[in-house]
Amino acid sequence: MNKVYLDVTELDKCVCVVIKDKEVIKAGITVYPMSSNEKNENYQQYADNYDIHFIFDDDIPKLSFYTVPQVDIFATDSEDGLIGSVGSMTDLESDSPICYINNNKKCFFIANNLKEFLEKTDNWKNNLKPYNEVVFYDSKLEAEKELRFINI
Structure with missing residues (x-):
């Protein structure tokens, strides 16, 4: 099947696109911020105890690369690393893998999904495995030189 x-x-909403005889792959780096009104002691405990700093809309990181497939960043760590869902928007009910991207753009597998990640936060950095499923580009323009994009 062609990809x-x-x-x-550049999409404001989550979309599902189906094209006959084509596999549609979501691409790009996105951020999943929570409302700063949701900040509470629980999120601060994740930061203090596990070095997981969930992203809130008053402190969104600047990202200077493009990924294929999509990586939706929902947290950072103290080493400027990024934690995100691969292939879809971050969702507690999703089966999207969770990855860690270090500040050298090396990607590591953390967990099979967000629920699993949240269950093993106490030692998440000790269980990182190289993850070659994410390709990094400097920009969408660079990705377009190699891949066929569709417009909707």
Whole structure:
């Protein structure tokens, strides 16, 4: 089946695109911020105890690269690393793998999904495994030189 790519960085909403005889792959780096009104002691405990700093809308990190497939960043760590869902928007009910991207753009597998990640936060950095499923580009323009994108 032929692959085509959908840039999700410019979409305001979650979409599902089906094209006959094509596999549609979401692409781009996105951020899943929570409302700063949701900040509470529980989120601060994740930061203090596990070095997981969930992203809130008053402190969104600047990202200077493009990924295929999509990685939706929902947290950072104290080493400027990023934690995100691969292939879809962050969702507690999703089966999207969770990855860690260090500040050298090396990607590591953390967990099979967000629920699993949240269950093993106490030692998440000790269980990182190289994850070659994410390709990094400097920009969408660079990705377009190699991949066929669709517009909706």
